[in-house]
Amino acid sequence: xxxxxxxxLLMVWSLPVQSREPFPLIHLRVRAHLMQSITxxxxxxxxxxxxxRVIFDEVNKIWAQAGIRFELESxxxxxxxxxxxxxxxxxxxxxxxxxxxxNQFSPTAIDVCFVKDMxxxxxxxxxxxxxxxxxxxHKVSGGAKNPVARVTAHxxxxxxxxxxxxxxxxxxxxxxxxxxxxxxxxxxxxxxxxEIVGHTVQP
Ligand SMILES: [Zn+2]
Numbered sequence: 001x002x003x004x005x006x007x008x009l010l011m012v013w014s015l016p017v018q019s020r021e022p023f024p025l026i027h028l029r030v031r032a033h034l035m036q037s038i039t040x041x042x043x044x045x046x047x048x049x050x051x052x053r054v055i056f057d058e059v060n061k062i063w064a065q066a067g068i069r070f071e072l073e074s075x076x077x078x079x080x081x082x083x084x085x086x087x088x089x090x091x092x093x094x095x096x097x098x099x100x101x102x103n104q105f106s107p108t109a110i111d112v113c114f115v116k117d118m119x120x121x122x123x124x125x126x127x128x129x130x131x132x133x134x135x136x137x138h139k140v141s142g143g144a145k146n147p148v149a150r151v152t153a154h155x156x157x158x159x160x161x162x163x164x165x166x167x168x169x170x171x172x173x174x175x176x177x178x179x180x181x182x183x184x185x186x187x188x189x190x191x192x193x194x195e196i197v198g199h200t201v202q203p
Contacts, residue, residue, distance in 0.1 A: 023186075026069070031109045032072060032114065033112065036077050043096070053072060059152050078104065080099040093120055093123045096115060115133070116132070129152070141169070159192075162181075
């Protein structure tokens, strides 16, 4: 009986730390930009500031499993650059990215731009994150209710150096609304999040 008790205690003691206590919260700063364009209406988001704040509330519910919180510093309207319409041979993401005036971005926050229509649901290949307000996706059980929040959370996963993983309920699966992360993804995302915090700490 005593041996069983000791064995049980040892088993509990040897459990990974994260299963016994929550992660210390890591805070990352973000700024949301509502893209505006009269000449290229595909870029002009219909989202409001209030809707953007709701999206980040949902993003934070998704990322709570990793102990990472995106603090929304500001929501502003950002005028897109007046580029010529996209030509067929240009990738949509390249054209959209070229219309965004990145010189107005914050050096201490992750910039997230919302547009109305775009080929991909979202992209991140260096700042900024760009998210389409009308994403196309397949629903999975337990998936996010707010598809724009899911796309935003997925792209922020790429900001945290996570790769695609096509397991259907996973946050990093493409074209779905799953939100789960596995222990390795949580570990990797937290490592990168701490690096970002370290780079942006003000003296
Ligand atoms: Zn992706």
